Amino acid sequence: xxxKADSKTVTINDIARxxxxxxxxxxxxxxxxxxxxxxxxxKVEALMREVGYAPDPLARGLAFRRSFLIxxxxxxxxxxYVVDMQYGALDALRGSSFELVVHPCDSRSxxxxxxxxxxxxQHKLHGVILVPRASEDQALVEMLRDIDCRYVRIAAVPxxxxxxxxxxxxxxxxxxxxxxxxxxxxxxxxLITGPVAYRSTLxxxxxxxxxxxxxxxxVPDERVVEAGYTFESGLAAAEKLLLGExxxxxxxxxxxxxxxGVYKVALRAGIDIPRELSVIGYDDSSLAxxxxxxxxxxxxxxxxxxxxxxxxxxxxxxxxxxxxxSVRPHVVVRDSCQPPQR
Amino acid sequence: xxxKADSKTVTINDIARxxxxxxxxxxxxxxxxxxxxxxxxxKVEALMREVGYAPDPLARGLAFRRSFLIxxxxxxxxxxYVVDMQYGALDALRGSSFELVVHPCDSRSxxxxxxxxxxxxQHKLHGVILVPRASEDQALVEMLRDIDCRYVRIAAVPxxxxxxxxxxxxxxxxxxxxxxxxxxxxxxxxLITGPVAYRSTLxxxxxxxxxxxxxxxxVPDERVVEAGYTFESGLAAAEKLLLGExxxxxxxxxxxxxxxGVYKVALRAGIDIPRELSVIGYDDSSLAxxxxxxxxxxxxxxxxxxxxxxxxxxxxxxxxxxxxxSVRPHVVVRDSCQPPQR
DNA sequence: CTGAAAGCGCTTACAG
DNA sequence: CTGAAAGCGCTTACAG
Numbered sequence: 001x002x003x004k005a006d007s008k009t010v011t012i013n014d015i016a017r018x019x020x021x022x023x024x025x026x027x028x029x030x031x032x033x034x035x036x037x038x039x040x041x042x043k044v045e046a047l048m049r050e051v052g053y054a055p056d057p058l059a060r061g062l063a064f065r066r067s068f069l070i071x072x073x074x075x076x077x078x079x080x081y082v083v084d085m086q087y088g089a090l091d092a093l094r095g096s097s098f099e100l101v102v103h104p105c106d107s108r109s110x111x112x113x114x115x116x117x118x119x120x121x122q123h124k125l126h127g128v129i130l131v132p133r134a135s136e137d138q139a140l141v142e143m144l145r146d147i148d149c150r151y152v153r154i155a156a157v158p159x160x161x162x163x164x165x166x167x168x169x170x171x172x173x174x175x176x177x178x179x180x181x182x183x184x185x186x187x188x189x190x191l192i193t194g195p196v197a198y199r200s201t202l203x204x205x206x207x208x209x210x211x212x213x214x215x216x217x218x219v220p221d222e223r224v225v226e227a228g229y230t231f232e233s234g235l236a237a238a239e240k241l242l243l244g245e246x247x248x249x250x251x252x253x254x255x256x257x258x259x260x261g262v263y264k265v266a267l268r269a270g271i272d273i274p275r276e277l278s279v280i281g282y283d284d285s286s287l288a289x290x291x292x293x294x295x296x297x298x299x300x301x302x303x304x305x306x307x308x309x310x311x312x313x314x315x316x317x318x319x320x321x322x323x324x325x326s327v328r329p330h331v332v333v334r335d336s337c338q339p340p341q342r
Numbered sequence: 343x344x345x346k347a348d349s350k351t352v353t354i355n356d357i358a359r360x361x362x363x364x365x366x367x368x369x370x371x372x373x374x375x376x377x378x379x380x381x382x383x384x385k386v387e388a389l390m391r392e393v394g395y396a397p398d399p400l401a402r403g404l405a406f407r408r409s410f411l412i413x414x415x416x417x418x419x420x421x422x423y424v425v426d427m428q429y430g431a432l433d434a435l436r437g438s439s440f441e442l443v444v445h446p447c448d449s450r451s452x453x454x455x456x457x458x459x460x461x462x463x464q465h466k467l468h469g470v471i472l473v474p475r476a477s478e479d480q481a482l483v484e485m486l487r488d489i490d491c492r493y494v495r496i497a498a499v500p501x502x503x504x505x506x507x508x509x510x511x512x513x514x515x516x517x518x519x520x521x522x523x524x525x526x527x528x529x530x531x532x533l534i535t536g537p538v539a540y541r542s543t544l545x546x547x548x549x550x551x552x553x554x555x556x557x558x559x560x561v562p563d564e565r566v567v568e569a570g571y572t573f574e575s576g577l578a579a580a581e582k583l584l585l586g587e588x589x590x591x592x593x594x595x596x597x598x599x600x601x602x603g604v605y606k607v608a609l610r611a612g613i614d615i616p617r618e619l620s621v622i623g624y625d626d627s628s629l630a631x632x633x634x635x636x637x638x639x640x641x642x643x644x645x646x647x648x649x650x651x652x653x654x655x656x657x658x659x660x661x662x663x664x665x666x667x668s669v670r671p672h673v674v675v676r677d678s679c680q681p682p683q684r
Numbered sequence: 685c686t687g688a689a690a691g692c693g694c695t696t697a698c699a700g
Numbered sequence: 701c702t703g704a705a706a707g708c709g710c711t712t713a714c715a716g
Contacts, residue, residue: 011709022687027711035685054464058409059709061400062692068465069411069443079425079628086444099465101411101441102428122396123410123441231632260632267634286421290573290602290629292609353693364703369695377701401693404708 010053018051019044030055057097067124068098070313073116073140074131075107077229078257080285081302085131085154088306096314098126107134113143120149127151127313129306135159136199152309156203166309166325170200170282173298173329174207174252177280180296180331181250182215185339186278190223190248192237192258198229204254204282223248227258234258238265242277249340250278256285259295259336278337293335301327352395360393361386372397399439409466410440412655415458415482416473417449420599422627423644427473427496430648438656440468449476455485462491469493469655471648477501478541494651498545508651508667512542512624515640515671516549516594519622522638522673523592524557527681528620532565532590534579534600540571546596546624565590569600576600580607584619591682592620598627601637601678620679635677643669 127150227233259281284299469492601623626641
């Protein structure tokens, strides 16, 4: 037991002494410097493994003036999305000496940028992953450049240097949803969007409407209702669309939460899904299969997105971006859509 | 701009020099030592505020041999639960110099304890929050003691020193669910439980059955079905309970996910909730209001739990536990229960 | 390819 | 109540 405790207090000095090289050489090995003879490296690495040596990230961080922490900055999206993004980032960090530090924030509050600044600056973060909608805030990004903090932005479209972006192509995902509804024969469709302040909203809306337009179908203004990406706002929007004179045969919602609102209104009004109304969501969250009937939805591969973003942050500086810094959404068909009734 | 950058490179030496005291005195002020004259403290603190000085956690961590990081270790609970727990912990950490590092793990994998060990040891974590079911693993806790890492366990019942426990009283929550069903007039009730390997399962089951027994009602074995806390397992369990000869008038599920499974089976079988079947869940997750009809469920106050756990970790060592290291669950009534039909 | 010196920004004994 | 010295475990110039 005391031996175990001791063995964990091994330092770079012990490794240097025991393997008969200088401390600097050990340091070079830790940092993968090419300036070490292969046999020296092998010998020292074997010793490190044998005694279970791992360099102290605090000491390295102090000397580097940069910690071994990756921050994730996000502004209140749904729980499943946040957790998936975290899992993805952790996938990429596994086996490295980096850890993930979470920083939810409220971009509507006046001093949230200051909060992120303190977070990044005080802990000398290696880099931060910016999740929408925080990733869309130019002022936030400028602050990060100011304090010289690396970042990767996740967003629907390119908004920055390609080495600092993961593109989620929301436009394509929404277009695929439109094509799917068209393929079932729907012509009278409606759309419940997120807040127009979100880039994802603009992209999903444009992608959906453009795909319809290409097939000669235009959606009247009253069939496009802005909501807030929340269940409650989806409910209110669904009431507008479903309780009037003519109702659409299909509704596309900007996320699954709002689709749940449509379900609730339809149930109350005695409208059968999918017989009388088709619904397609966006996110493919766990909620999609919980709903009855299970919800057809656009999968975003959030975990892949998080993994890619974290991997980019681990790239040595100056290195080019990864091959594929983008993630493609696609429709996952379940039970909430069918051809419209005659 | 360059001035701004400079102002952030202020060190303890600058503060000492500018305020005419020794570095050690500044250190005492940072660490709230009582051994500083009040006027000295005020003067130095004013200067620190003026120049925007914040001590470097990496340097402090190196000298303290302990970082300013709190780890959260959890084993795959639902997304909403994880996020709520994180938010709670962050509530407690706000304004401190501590940050939250997340560490999901899989307690079924052989080397997960080693993974937590490396996590805690290498980064010299200040402490870790253990979320169920990881918190129930005695081997994990012993490893943490071994490496002298502080921890707080979140669990349904006391399993450790009270200064290292947040008790969630699942037994009481389940008893309240039983009392609620009884008050509506239900006598023929069934139970879908989580895995019996979970302490929460045992507590919720016992709490529910004991409350019924007190009123003279015993639940036959075939009315108690073990499932896995997942949607799919809830579905399978519901099929057993609902598709046979006699079906119960009410079902209590160990969490909301499994309640969603009951909903799906009931819908398929044409059983109306709540008219023909009452359902009550546990968690009061966001899913509860998304379902139709909205689900009555036992709220666990997860955010409070996380906040309390983190606050305990910030207590100076040797200090007594906080006043209330426990969180009380209670039933939140929605639309999924009503008196049984005659 | 390898090494001895100085330093990263703090704190811990040890004195006074 | 305050301070000068040594050290936490690494890395960065600078030499060779």
